[in-house]
Amino acid sequence: MSEPIIVARGVGVELGGTPVLDGIDLTVSPGEVVAVLGANGAGKTTLLRCLAGLQPAAGSVSVLGGPPADTPEFWRDVVLVGDEPAWYPGLTVREHLDLVGAVHGPGPLDAGRALELFELADRADRADRAPTALSTGQRQRLSLALALLRPSRLLLLDEPERGLDAAFRDRLAVLLSDYAAGGGTVVMVTHDPRFAEGARHVALEAAA
Numbered sequence: 001m002s003e004p005i006i007v008a009r010g011v012g013v014e015l016g017g018t019p020v021l022d023g024i025d026l027t028v029s030p031g032e033v034v035a036v037l038g039a040n041g042a043g044k045t046t047l048l049r050c051l052a053g054l055q056p057a058a059g060s061v062s063v064l065g066g067p068p069a070d071t072p073e074f075w076r077d078v079v080l081v082g083d084e085p086a087w088y089p090g091l092t093v094r095e096h097l098d099l100v101g102a103v104h105g106p107g108p109l110d111a112g113r114a115l116e117l118f119e120l121a122d123r124a125d126r127a128d129r130a131p132t133a134l135s136t137g138q139r140q141r142l143s144l145a146l147a148l149l150r151p152s153r154l155l156l157l158d159e160p161e162r163g164l165d166a167a168f169r170d171r172l173a174v175l176l177s178d179y180a181a182g183g184g185t186v187v188m189v190t191h192d193p194r195f196a197e198g199a200r201h202v203a204l205e206a207a208a
């Protein structure tokens, strides 16, 4: 059996003097799709940030064999899609895809396929706009497309459904299951039953 990608034991976080996570254990194997579920404020984003090395925590967290750290080596294998990324000023949608594909690719998708699949070039000018001139859902599509241009072993997704229409959610669910079938691992925070379906559920309850 292959080594787990993630081993977290007794993870605890306090924010502003209040416990947010308390004694969380999680083991994730390669090729798994895990949905972290729970009410608003249960600590889902905080847990994802712990796995990304962005939130210090009590207990122990190991990701890909070591403690997660905000370093270039860590981000070579791990992709986080959370809050909207900082777009490159002056670059269009197409130029973002070309740049990320050229620097970090090849990943599961190439720039041309991402434009087509994520319907970022449907209208003649859409791919030639700045990302800030897209709708919320279109910007989320671009964030996800950029994530899939890079080769990675672990995708950490915080509410990937944000702004996406139903048809595109279905398409994304297929892309994620293809990613996992290829050996990639997905840990996502979601409120969407469409994404939770077929994933292993990890339910969080508010610590306080």
Ligand SMILES: Nc1ncnc2c1ncn2[C@@H]1O[C@H](COP(=O)(O)OP(=O)(O)OP(=O)(O)O)[C@@H](O)[C@H]1O
Pocket: 015, 016, 020, 038, 039, 040, 041, 042, 043, 044, 045, 046, 047, 189
């Ligand atoms: N910087 C902070 N300082 C103090 N408390 C915080 C801070 N950030 C988050 N919290 C609190 O920590 C708790 C967990 O927040 P978190 O964002 O992890 O929840 P969540 O489960 O992802 O919620 P949602 O489903 O609403 O996105 C919440 O009660 C929130 O108010």
